Amino acid sequence: xxxxxxxxxxxxxxxxxxxxxxxxxxxxxxxxxxxxxxxxxxxxxxxxxxxxxxxxxxxxxxxxxxxxxxxxxxxxxxxxxxxxxxxxxxxxxxxxxxxxxxxxxxxxxxxxxxxxxxxxxxxxxxxxxxxxxxxxxxxxxxxxxxxxxxxxxxxx
Amino acid sequence: xxxxxxxxxxxxxxxxxxxxxxxxxxxxxxxxxxxxxxxxxxxxxxxxxxxxxxxxxxxxxxxxxxxxxxxxxxxxxxxxxxxxxxxxxxxxxxxxxxxxxxxxxxxxxxxxxxxxxxxxxxxxxxxxxxxxxxxxxxxxxxxxxxxxxxxxxxxxxxxxxxxxxxxxxxxxxxxxxxxxxxxxxxxxxxxxxxxxxxxxxxxxxxxxxxxxxxxxxxxxxxxxxxxxxxxxxxxxxxxxxxxxxxxxxxxxxxxxxxxxxxxxxxxxxxxxxxxxxxxxxxxxxxxxxxxxxxxxxxxxxxxxxxxxxxxxxxxxxxxxxxxxxxxxxxxxxxxxxxxxxxxxxxxxxxxxxxxxxxxxxxxxxxxxxxxxxxxxxxxxxxxxxxxxxxxxxxxxxxxxxxxxxxxxxxxxxxxxxxxxxxxxxxxxxxxxxxxxxxxxxxxxxxxxxxxxxxxxxxxxxxxxxxxxxxxxxxxxxxxxxxxxxxxxxxxxxxxxxxxxxxxxxxxxxxxxxxxxxxxxxxxxxxxxxxxxxxxxxxxxxxxxxxxxxxxxxxxxxxxxxxxxxxxxxxxxxxxxxxxxxxxxxxxxxxxxxxxxxxxxxxxxxxxxxxxxxxxxxxxxxxxxxxxxxxxxxxxxxxxxxxxxxxxxxxxxxxxxxxxxxxxxxxxxxxxxxxxxxxxxxxxxxxxxxxxxxxxxxxxxxxxxxxxxxxxxxxxxxxxxxx
Numbered sequence: 001x002x003x004x005x006x007x008x009x010x011x012x013x014x015x016x017x018x019x020x021x022x023x024x025x026x027x028x029x030x031x032x033x034x035x036x037x038x039x040x041x042x043x044x045x046x047x048x049x050x051x052x053x054x055x056x057x058x059x060x061x062x063x064x065x066x067x068x069x070x071x072x073x074x075x076x077x078x079x080x081x082x083x084x085x086x087x088x089x090x091x092x093x094x095x096x097x098x099x100x101x102x103x104x105x106x107x108x109x110x111x112x113x114x115x116x117x118x119x120x121x122x123x124x125x126x127x128x129x130x131x132x133x134x135x136x137x138x139x140x141x142x143x144x145x146x147x148x149x150x151x152x153x154x155x156x
Numbered sequence: 157x158x159x160x161x162x163x164x165x166x167x168x169x170x171x172x173x174x175x176x177x178x179x180x181x182x183x184x185x186x187x188x189x190x191x192x193x194x195x196x197x198x199x200x201x202x203x204x205x206x207x208x209x210x211x212x213x214x215x216x217x218x219x220x221x222x223x224x225x226x227x228x229x230x231x232x233x234x235x236x237x238x239x240x241x242x243x244x245x246x247x248x249x250x251x252x253x254x255x256x257x258x259x260x261x262x263x264x265x266x267x268x269x270x271x272x273x274x275x276x277x278x279x280x281x282x283x284x285x286x287x288x289x290x291x292x293x294x295x296x297x298x299x300x301x302x303x304x305x306x307x308x309x310x311x312x313x314x315x316x317x318x319x320x321x322x323x324x325x326x327x328x329x330x331x332x333x334x335x336x337x338x339x340x341x342x343x344x345x346x347x348x349x350x351x352x353x354x355x356x357x358x359x360x361x362x363x364x365x366x367x368x369x370x371x372x373x374x375x376x377x378x379x380x381x382x383x384x385x386x387x388x389x390x391x392x393x394x395x396x397x398x399x400x401x402x403x404x405x406x407x408x409x410x411x412x413x414x415x416x417x418x419x420x421x422x423x424x425x426x427x428x429x430x431x432x433x434x435x436x437x438x439x440x441x442x443x444x445x446x447x448x449x450x451x452x453x454x455x456x457x458x459x460x461x462x463x464x465x466x467x468x469x470x471x472x473x474x475x476x477x478x479x480x481x482x483x484x485x486x487x488x489x490x491x492x493x494x495x496x497x498x499x500x501x502x503x504x505x506x507x508x509x510x511x512x513x514x515x516x517x518x519x520x521x522x523x524x525x526x527x528x529x530x531x532x533x534x535x536x537x538x539x540x541x542x543x544x545x546x547x548x549x550x551x552x553x554x555x556x557x558x559x560x561x562x563x564x565x566x567x568x569x570x571x572x573x574x575x576x577x578x579x580x581x582x583x584x585x586x587x588x589x590x591x592x593x594x595x596x597x598x599x600x601x602x603x604x605x606x607x608x609x610x611x612x613x614x615x616x617x618x619x620x621x622x623x624x625x626x627x628x629x630x631x632x633x634x635x636x637x638x639x640x641x642x643x644x645x646x647x648x649x650x651x652x653x654x655x656x657x658x659x660x661x662x663x664x665x666x667x668x669x670x671x672x673x674x675x676x677x678x679x680x681x682x683x684x685x686x687x688x689x690x691x692x693x694x695x696x697x698x699x700x701x702x703x704x705x706x707x708x709x710x711x712x713x714x715x716x717x718x719x720x721x722x723x724x725x726x727x728x729x730x731x732x733x734x735x736x737x738x739x740x741x742x743x744x745x746x747x748x749x750x751x752x753x754x755x756x757x758x759x760x761x762x763x764x765x766x767x768x769x770x771x772x773x774x775x776x777x778x779x780x781x782x783x784x785x786x787x788x789x790x791x792x793x794x795x796x797x798x799x800x801x802x803x804x805x806x807x808x809x810x811x812x813x814x815x816x817x818x819x820x821x822x823x824x825x826x827x828x829x830x831x832x833x834x835x836x837x838x839x840x841x842x843x844x845x846x847x848x849x850x851x852x853x854x855x856x857x858x859x860x861x862x863x864x865x866x867x868x869x870x871x872x873x874x875x876x877x878x
Contacts, residue, residue, distance in 0.1 A: 098501045
């Protein structure tokens, strides 16, 4: 039995300690907002936060998440009110949308650590997240927009 | 005139599609003779089409018969209805259509999404559906108020009687309108009166795509759902000879191991157990006839095939004679690899086969064929098979499969284990699983006259057909030529008096498929790169050289001129940066792109900026057009810079995003999209951004380095400065 705290809620799960966190979130807890894309930490679709740090849940054994605060896209905000989510809507970033949970979770860590990132900062922070629909230009714009909103007190 | 019928009191109400009553409109076209209901399909070609629902809660739901895979149909198609309905756009919702002939593609006689056709094929029908509903709501209001319908008007989801100032919302009128007979003469708005069509409009599906709530095929939850991974042959065309499931079954969570047509399925409680179970499975494979497939040998084979005449796809004048007379001749071989689609969401399908019915949850582009495949496997009747179209995490053609293999797998496994099962592909399964853009080799030659004008053009395309022996053969093969092999090469827009384009069919040793922009994806690269070679041989500017030959193709010309103007063609660039352009028609739209590219001493390629101009005729959502051009450019750049599937010993040598890389944000150029104002025929946008980018970049590399790219992907080592 492994105890997990996901999006401020506590769970006890009966899974092997080497099971990737991704599949515990998706298959055991039903939190399917976190996506499977590659299984090798190459695409970033499965990005979640462990104690505020972005990790690729597809290669993170669930045992590593024990005792830590796990945040998934479902827990980033209560009502899609995070400045990044609002900016994503304002810039109409998603196309197929499949990679977007991971993109937003990566961007959230960037914005926390660097409230006014440059294009180069954004590229460096987001290089691990693939978008096959090619929304990168809009991702850059949306992160800049979220940074401005957050700077104006729009963050929650 | 197409007929519209009121379905509100018919089948769909009974099946609970609109709980609480309201107005539902069906639609049928002349010749079908059938009303639009959920009747058993008869396979009729011009079957009924398109629906909307208006609830008493004022919500307008457009039931969309095309799959949303990022291209924006869940917004563009509701816009068409909403415009003519004069709906309150904030009350408009979308819903994926079930499988029924009523939802068939307007031209294809089956429910399908592809060919960049969704918006232009629905443009009239969905507007008519909206206009008919509007007329009925007016009639319902007029009857309520006992006034003349002509004295009523609509305003954002309300009927207004101006003389008395009375208003009723569509929701308030829905029940009453549901009892009316639809008008048969429907007048559509003049485009100058459009309030929504043509305006940048936010996508309806964005909110659920930023909070994890959107449900893709992979996210489907069904009570008791098991997960299966399938061990498939390591070589295309191989088969399992025998297998030992003992160790696989010993993995905790593994329930069953069953053999199906395409391999051995390991069925488990969840993905991880299924994956570990598959790793523990031992299979002896009969590798079949392709066990020796080797990409290097295949290149040689294709080069030999290029020496043999093919089937003529286009002939004008006498290319050979003109070539003999030419003042200057150039020739070249161009080569392009197999490409995987690699949508972000790996393929998957969930199926629940029971004795009395079957349910399928899948992100698919081919609903009818997939449903029929399930009918064939289960022996059930078509109406007993219910297919739910989920969000597609990318399609690009990979989810439009004539053999329905990824749906068949799930149905077969569910049938075998008598439980709901979701078959999931890993990324490795996807990259190695075949159904690629075909490998192609092109032998091309041109002759110029003394003035540097093109006098002769000879283009031989060597590639396989992937439509032969499929239900699409009839539509795709004409006079022995596969349209998907030669599209974009046979309809050359440039004025060349003598021309011969032929297709030498190569053996189909690996299953191939339409890959976003299909034949255009290789033909545009060859034609537009070689046109640059001609311009250089003629000593002319690549833009002016093309422009002078496009007098009979004004849409190409306008797109080319707009892109060149916006890009500042001819203006100085920073040292080391080259500018290249390409223009190409595909899927009834015309796209020109200008790329600015530099190459480092080490051969590192940097695409700085791409200026794109598109003429797609009348515009529905300009923001979606821009998004699709950005998307097509990235998709085409991934292929041009990195994309390559190769074989050794019959096995695919790539497996995941480390050795099948795609463009990342670090390599994203600035992309500017400009729309040519146009009242010409409407074309598509989903694929049309892809074809011009590879030649535009290759031509820019030539401008920057003097080195000509004739083989994709572009190899940095060939561009190193020594």
